[in-house]
Amino acid sequence: MTETFGPLSPAVILIVAGLLLPLLKGGLRNGLFLAAPVAALALVWALPLGPGIAIDWLGMQLVPLAPDRMARIFGTAFGIAAVTGALYGISQSSGLEKATALIYAGAAQGIAFAGDLVTLFVFWEILAIGSTLVIWSNGNARAGLRYALIHVLGGVLLLAGISAEIAGAGGVAMHPMRADSIGRWLMLSGILLNAGAFPLSAWVADAYPKASWSGAVFLSAFTTKAAVLVLIRLFPGEPALLWIGLAMAVYGLIYALLENDIRKLLSYSIVGQVGFMVVAVGVGTPLALAAAALHALAHILYKSLLMMAAGSILRATGETRLSALGGLARSMPFTAVAMLIGGLSLAALPLTAGFVSKSAILAALAEDQARFYWFALSAVSAGSFLYIGLKLPWFALFGAPRATVALEPATSMKAAMGLLCVLILGPGCFPGWLMELAPEIAGVPILTIDHILFQILMLIAASCIFVGAWPLLQPKAGFTLDVDWLWRELPRLVVPRWRSNLDKLRLSLSAVGEGLSQGWSAFREETLRRLTLAGNWPTGQIAFWATALLAIYVLIAAL
Incomplete structure (x- = not known):
């Protein structure tokens, strides 16, 4: 099997399938849409770990396929996101969205397995094109254009940095570095822009809610996490990432608390959770990097589930504003359970995947004696329970019904959400599964009595704050002023x-x-x-x- 599948990249399967998809119709199209991600995920685990095969091109040593352990972690995360996203969106009528979603997922896999800067940049640009077309496929041309312009800027910065690095170092190999030159700062800036770093974070909440009920699931999984992987490979231990990541975490928390629209709330939450990963990359120890990778995996699981629940609500009611929703737990019980499990995992409730990955990040901060960041991220983690474990379920799922459910989620949508629920609870109850992916976290105390009690007390404290701040957390119809006002309004x-x-x-x-x-x-x-x-x-x-x-x-x- 190794010799058969070794030379083939998971990216090739998905991109070729995406290009062929418009030529098919009906059952053949849906079959390929689902089969290609399954095959790509299987190939992630079939590839033998190693340095990859170098190809001489124009005097440069390219390594388009470098399957190491970090590539396997992110390849698994991207593969699960593609499989469950395809299963969830198989009833989507837009052939353009399905085709571009596969190309988008393939580009993420290409970044995961890229072993050189040139290959990285090629897939980086395919990622931007694919995600833009996913937004455009829903008819939102202006949002797609704004998204494209932001990512053109990121691509230009990355290309300028890579060109300077090649000119200075004379090679295209990916290796850890410090932002100690203009070229490397340009490279770091381009990567951080894709990660949603503050102050250019607003593109996430601007673009993702403009996608369709199924397209937003794909968007939430790939772009920002691919940027985290590139940070792990190129800038581990970069001191600037500590402050940048903390700013992202605080920014995401504040705006998620203020937001009325479910999908915008979840988009701001993406920025905040990626901030945790960026801080861990800034620490740069083996434990911290493994924790960042595992949190990316856990984040893809629970954020995909939350976006699926939000998409089901949008498809069923035509509404995503908390001020216009309520009582959905009675009319959409399966979606309600899925939203609760995803939200509690984001808030790091014990026995969920989010609890394992956040515990690993905090353990890495404690090991590095980064006390300030430990306290700050602990507070942000508890604060996230305010909007995702209390505000969102309370106003959307409970209370007086305000919206009419016109369409129940399809069986395939429920199957995708159910699969993600299992994948979130399984590693939470049995952390050893994640330790096999990242042995560095084996020594982290996770399911211990004191650690579980500490986390539960933090969530209880957040609940008390929710009761005391009830008037301030009431959803209000209106527009949330963000930094993008400077170039939009x-x-x-x-x-x-x-x-x-x-x-x-x-x-x-x-x-x-x-x-x-x-x-x-x-x-x-x-x-x-x-x-x-x-x-x-x-x-x-x-x-x-x-x-x-x-x-x-x-x-x-x-x-």
Whole structure:
């Protein structure tokens, strides 16, 4: 099996399937849509771990397939996301979305197994194209354009950094580095932009909710986590990532607490949870890097489940605003259970995958004696229970019904959500499964009495805060002001005023110019008339011009 599947990348299966999908119809299309991710996931585990095969191209040693343990962790996460996303969205009527979703997932697999900077950049751009088309397939051209522009910027920064690195180091191999040059800072900036780093985080909440009920599931899984993997490979232990990751975690918490729309709330939550991973990468120890990878895996599981629950609500009611929902636990019990399991895993409730991965991150911070970041992330983790374990379920699932359920989730949608529930609870109850993927966390105390009690007390404290802050956490219809206001709304306010003032200035200058032109014409005509007729000049004018010429002469002499 090793010799048969070794040379083939999981990315090839998904991208080729995505290109072939528009040529098929009906059952064949759906069959390929589901079979390709299953085959790619199987190939992730069939590939033997090793350095990969180098290819000489234009004098560069490319390694398009480098299956190490980190690639296997992220390849497994991306594979599960593709399989469950395809199962969930198999009833989606848009062939364009299905095709681009497979290409998008294939690009993520390509990044996971890339062994050189050139291969990384190629799949990085395919990732941006695929995700943009997933958004456009739902008819949101403007949101897709804004998303594309942001990722074009990220791609340009990454390309500039890679070019500088190749010119300086003379090779394309991926290796750990520090942001100690302009080229490497450009590279780091491009990666962080895809990760949703603050202050350019708003693109996540702007774009992801604009996708369809099924497209948002794919979007939540790949782009930001692929960026985390690249950070692990290129910038482990980079000190700047500690503050950047903490800013992302706090930003995601605050905006998720303020948000009324379920899918925007979950999008802000993505930024916050990726912040945990970025902090762990900034620590850079083997335990911290393994914890970041496992948290990426757990995050893909529970965030895909939450996006599926939100998509089911959108498809069933046509509504995702908390202020317009309520009572869905009675009319959509399966979706309600799925949302609760996903939310509790995000909040790190014991016996869930999120509890295992966050415990590993906090253990890595404690091992590195990063006390400030340990306390900060512990507080943010408890705070996430406010919006995901209390606010979201309370206003969407319980209370008085405000929305009519017109369409129950399809069987395939329920099957996908059920599979993710099992994958979240299984590793939570048996952490040894995750320890086989990342042996570095084997020494982390997870299912111990004191650790479980500590986490439960933190969640109880968050519940008390929820009761005390009830008036502030009430969902309100309206617009949440974010940093993207600077490039989305401010130009609309400034440009009309700028044009109006420019027009006024142009009219004033035109009037002044016309007056000067008329005065000069009159002066020139009078001067020519007097010179022609040899007329006498008035004494006052002669004195004025003589004085002016004398002053000019004195100034020139002084200089």
